[in-house]
Amino acid sequence: MKGESAEGGDRGTILTWTERHRGMYERATRHPFILSIRGGTVDISSFKRWLSQDYIFVRKFVPFLASVLLKTSKESNDTSDMEIILGGMAALHDEISWFKKEASKWNISLFDIAPQNANKEYCRFLESLTNSEVSYTVAITALWAIEAIYQESFSLCLEEGSMTPSELLETCQRWGNTGFKEYCLSHKRIANRQLEQASEDELKQAEEAFLRILEYEVGFWNMSDGDA
Numbered sequence: 405m406k407g408e409s410a411e412g413g414d415r416g417t418i419l420t421w422t423e424r425h426r427g428m429y430e431r432a433t434r435h436p437f438i439l440s441i442r443g444g445t446v447d448i449s450s451f452k453r454w455l456s457q458d459y460i461f462v463r464k465f466v467p468f469l470a471s472v473l474l475k476t477s478k479e480s481n482d483t484s485d486m487e488i489i490l491g492g493m494a495a496l497h498d499e500i501s502w503f504k505k506e507a508s509k510w511n512i513s514l515f516d517i518a519p520q521n522a523n524k525e526y527c528r529f530l531e532s533l534t535n536s537e538v539s540y541t542v543a544i545t546a547l548w549a550i551e552a553i554y555q556e557s558f559s560l561c562l563e564e565g566s567m568t569p570s571e572l573l574e575t576c577q578r579w580g581n582t583g584f585k586e587y588c589l590s591h592k593r594i595a596n597r598q599l600e601q602a603s604e605d606e607l608k609q610a611e612e613a614f615l616r617i618l619e620y621e622v623g624f625w626n627m628s629d630g631d632a
């Protein structure tokens with residue numbers, strides 16, 4: 405048996421990794437900013453800061469997703485992967501329009517926003533993942549991690565008992581809805597399948613990318629504080 409499949413068994417490598425790095429995973433998915441939305445105490449200027457920075461990030465996410473699509477067509481043995489990534493592309497198109505609409509609702513101009521350092525670093529990392537030397541396995545694991553952190557975070561704000569302000573519900577639904585959850589599960593299945601066949605070296609790279617994403621996501625949420 406190769407890689408971590410012996411250790412992970414049928415549970416999948418992703419679960420093994422989220423358990424292994426549980427503390428960091430929770431810092432990324434239960435950040436004080438998200439908990440403040442959930443608790444209804446969020447500072448609106450923090451929310452606006454997050455929204456503006458995320459628009460910049462999402463635009464940089466487009467070439468990353470395109471690179472995953474390219475890798476899918478070259479390296480995947482399962483033709484259904486392409487449809488999943490292509491669906492993500494369509495959703496991203498919609499997401500960019502949503503950001504523009506949401507920004508105008510909050511009187512934010514998206515033209516003159518300077519990316520903060522944490523955002524710049526994260527975007528640089530995204531760009532490094534578009535390199536053709538980065539394998540499909542590493543790229544799809546990264547894609548899963550990036551999307552799943554948002555999905556888990558924002559779905560917390562929709563749980564029963566949460567006190568999310570009504571004007572932020574649409575944002576939380578964007579990443580917390582069940583369709584997006586399914587989309588993330590598709591990535592997780594593909595990533596686990598790929599990781600099952602991966603070499604030790606590739607596994608190491610994928611786990612490393614996962615960890616770096618957790619760190620970048622925490623840094624990203626921290627920007628909402630305004631002192632990043």
Ligand SMILES: Cc1ncc(CO)c(N)n1
Pocket residue numbers: 458461462550551554621624
């Ligand atoms: C920083 C960040 N991570 C993940 C997502 C999910 O698309 C996003 N929009 N922004």
